[in-house]
Amino acid sequence: MRPAEKRSLPTRKLRAEQLTLPFDSPRERLRRRLRPLLDGGMVLVDNSNGVNLFSFQTAAGITTLRVSDRLAEAPIDVLRDVVAWARGGPQARQAAQHVRAFISRLPHRPSRRRAPKLVAQGDAHDLGALLAKVSRSYFRNLDLRIRAVGWGAGRRHPNRKSGSIRLASFQETTRAVRIHPALDHELVPSWVIEFLLFHELLHAEMGHQKDAAGHHRYHTPEFRRREQRHPDHDRFLTWQNGPLQTVLTRWDRRRA
Numbered sequence: 278m279r280p281a282e283k284r285s286l287p288t289r290k291l292r293a294e295q296l297t298l299p300f301d302s303p304r305e306r307l308r309r310r311l312r313p314l315l316d317g318g319m320v321l322v323d324n325s326n327g328v329n330l331f332s333f334q335t336a337a338g339i340t341t342l343r344v345s346d347r348l349a350e351a352p353i354d355v356l357r358d359v360v361a362w363a364r365g366g367p368q369a370r371q372a373a374q375h376v377r378a379f380i381s382r383l384p385h386r387p388s389r390r391r392a393p394k395l396v397a398q399g400d401a402h403d404l405g406a407l408l409a410k411v412s413r414s415y416f417r418n419l420d421l422r423i424r425a426v427g428w429g430a431g432r433r434h435p436n437r438k439s440g441s442i443r444l445a446s447f448q449e450t451t452r453a454v455r456i457h458p459a460l461d462h463e464l465v466p467s468w469v470i471e472f473l474l475f476h477e478l479l480h481a482e483m484g485h486q487k488d489a490a491g492h493h494r495y496h497t498p499e500f501r502r503r504e505q506r507h508p509d510h511d512r513f514l515t516w517q518n519g520p521l522q523t524v525l526t527r528w529d530r531r532r533a
């Protein structure tokens with residue numbers, strides 16, 4: 278930086294800001310970053326109890342913005358888009374997409390919903406032990422905040438026409454992993470269960486994205502790439518099209 282430029286910096290103001298920086302609460306930090314971006318008719322109000330990370334309302338020429346302090350560290354571009362969205366006009370649509378995309382990538386906030394009580398020990402497989410093994414082998418024991426693992430309730434009439442039943446699931450709100458109870462059978466090898474657990478833990482790690490239309494996307498190209506790198510990926514597809522059908526037919530009969 279040339280000396281002439283250096284002199285023109287408002288040094289005192291800058292120093293004051295730097296001093297307060299580490300002591301800022303997220304709320305203060307958000308306000309300090311967002312305020313200079315606001316238009317004349319815009320008011321920022323507290324959003325600490327809000328469900329949405331961002332909302333706005335216009336009445337009598339005043340636009341009231343409610344912005345969660347979870348956006349306090351958002352890149353300045355995102356904050357600009359927050360304002361552009363609230364402002365309306367031709368830029369609003371694209372700005373909204375950017376803000377939504379950013380919000381969907383934020384780490385999951387610990388849920389206040391109670392984790393369901395699930396039974397992990399089955400007749401043929403212990404899901405607790407298998408989950409620990411998968412977590413160790415493929416996620417380096419990364420804390421994926423799984424709060425429950427167990428056998429699901431199982432649908433009485435699985436949708437067999439389409440050939441698809443939900444073999445496993447991960448619920449984002451409760452961080453619970455479930456495996457379909459039809460798979461708790463000696464005909465099902467444990468590597469199959471492990472592969473399904475791997476798939477669900479991948480969901481737990483990667484979360485979801487929202488596409489331009491606002492739809493949740495779980496099986497993103499990156500998700501599929503990582504899934505395909507699992508050594509049992511191809512073997513699982515073969516098993517799914519063959520032996521699985523026998524297992525499901527037995528399950529249907531048992532439940533009939």
Ligand SMILES: [Zn+2]
Pocket residue numbers: 476480495496
């Ligand atoms: Zn999936």
